Amino acid sequence: MQFDFEDDDSFNETLAIATTNDPKPSGNSVDRQVVERMLAELSDEQREAAIKTTRNALLLAPAGTGKTRVMTTRFVHLASSGVPVERLLMCTFTNAAANELLDRVTPAIYGDCDNLWVGTTHAIGLRIIREHAAELNLFNVDTIMDRQQQEEVVTKLMYSTEHPMAGTPNQKPTIDRILDFIEEAKNAMKSPEEAVDAIDAGDVDWARGVSFEDARVYTEYERFKLAYCMIDYNDMLYLPTRLIETNEEIAETWRGMFAHVLVDEYQDLSRSQIRLLKNIVGTGNDAACFYAAADDDQSIYGWRGSDVRATIDFQRYWNEADILQIRDNYRTPKAIFSHASRLIRHNTDRHAKNIRTARDPDALVRSLQKQDEAAEKQAVLENILEGCRRFDIPFERVAILCRSNRMCQEFASFFAAKDVPVNLHESIRLSAEPIRALVNWMQISTKADNPLMYEQIAIYPEVYLPEAAMIDHAARLQKRHNKQPNGPKIGPIAMLLEMHGRGKTTSGSAAxxxxxxEVRAFLENPPSAPFAALADHLGITEKVANSTRSEDHQLPAFLRLADEMVGQIGLTKTLASLTQLDLNAGKDGINITTMHGAKGLEFDIVALPGWEEGEFPNATRRNPNDISEERRLAYVALTRPKKMLIVSWSGRDGRQRRPSRFLTEAGIIQS
Structure with a gap:
């Protein structure tokens, strides 16, 4: 397809791109023909950015300009130019984005790609933790606690420490406050001791409302995790960063490990993620070269800790950094992009950019105002069907992007009632009992051994142990730990097997x-679909088929997605990275998801319903920074379509509402 690009003046001035040096030949384990083909497939501007020789650089890459192609081509080009692949680190924000990076570089790399330093920043941190298991006194790091497991542990500890809120109506909000405090402490790189000292000294800007009793739970929480070689999501950044910053010998190892560190989606990184990367990059003449691709206009994860200032102030974070830019938008035609461009100019705190878009005389923008939600849904449906006929587009290339999960459900129900196939992108969480139990049974294949998994496998799919027996086992284990505080670590599973080997188990414990x-033997040589196979083997599949609990029936979708994940990254990595999965995999129909969920995706037709004040921007987002992030989210949504954009609004909850300010800012409607 030929593109006839035109400047979009609303993106401000052009930023100069520095001249590159010619790459040197290499004998590295790289298929040079594949590398040359990847380079040839880039535009001149993209190629120049991919081979740029620089100490530190930020590649500004607006929506649809191909920054991931540039990033992955740079990776293989460096390897082809003489940099050993083991001295290249490339990371990004999400597991899906990390898998895309791997998929793109793998064809150019000879041999096994499992050990490439390519992944999320959290995955990189986890590898460092495992490299230094002895120093951290963590020998079997196979369990990454999810939120529900954290809540279970904190609940136990509130009772054991006699927290005044244990057993009261305020217990749940207190658990949430303690976990938020633990997360903030780790983001600030504060150990439990340092956190307690900060609270005693009144230095608690990052921990307002936290009591001494809350901080004590943090101390016991860390002891519990260490006793059973467990870590939580925040530890994947906190532990390696603390390790490098407090151990000079280890710091020297990691600060000299890599020649180049590359980061995609840099605008999504938190301060703690960037702090880990800065420790890995190092300082002085031996520092690694740092290359980041970002678009500050697509920074939409402030609620998850990302900091847009790190992109805006990039040259303050990374000394003598060059600012590069690629300008050609290959996705969104000018008729649609011009609205996104006008909108994002209302955010003043951003990098100046210049972007070029192609004209498409067939591209359409439709704005729909209706009296109520039912009329709005009907109008969206009619316009989508018209667009599919006009452009000969299948439903799979259409998306409805909503501000909330509630609205996604409403549109999915409405379209399904009209016999229109839908593909609701909905997350499966691991809280449903059959899913949680199966994951814990799968952990038997690893060295994981902790009370949380023990309590789960002891009661599902069969009840092997009554509560009294589990309390007795917990007391025995605690007594053993108290007797040998510095002895070998042992968990409840190992203790049970030891008791059974000595003939000391009762009937339920023995079973x-x-x-x-039996399960360990079954998983020694796991089948190609291990989750489904073990669910059948244990009788979990049959039990779910007879269950009347609706949440249990997420199991089949979980099995399909988890086993697909195993096929892509292997069983061990799947078990380490399971948090939630997307129900949409492999389904047909009109895609329905949130605007956050659509980041990085593209469709031919995109409908954006519910653009009225109070819904979008959301009524809870009031301060200027929140509104700026909501505006960036609107920009992301407006840059997803390739052929047709539909934006709609109506009265909601029985009330008339004004159209979103974003509609007038974007020039979609007149003020």
């Missing part, structure tokens, strides 16, 4: 021990 041995 559980034998089932654990």
């Amino acid at each position: 559980l021990a034998e089932k654990i041995v």
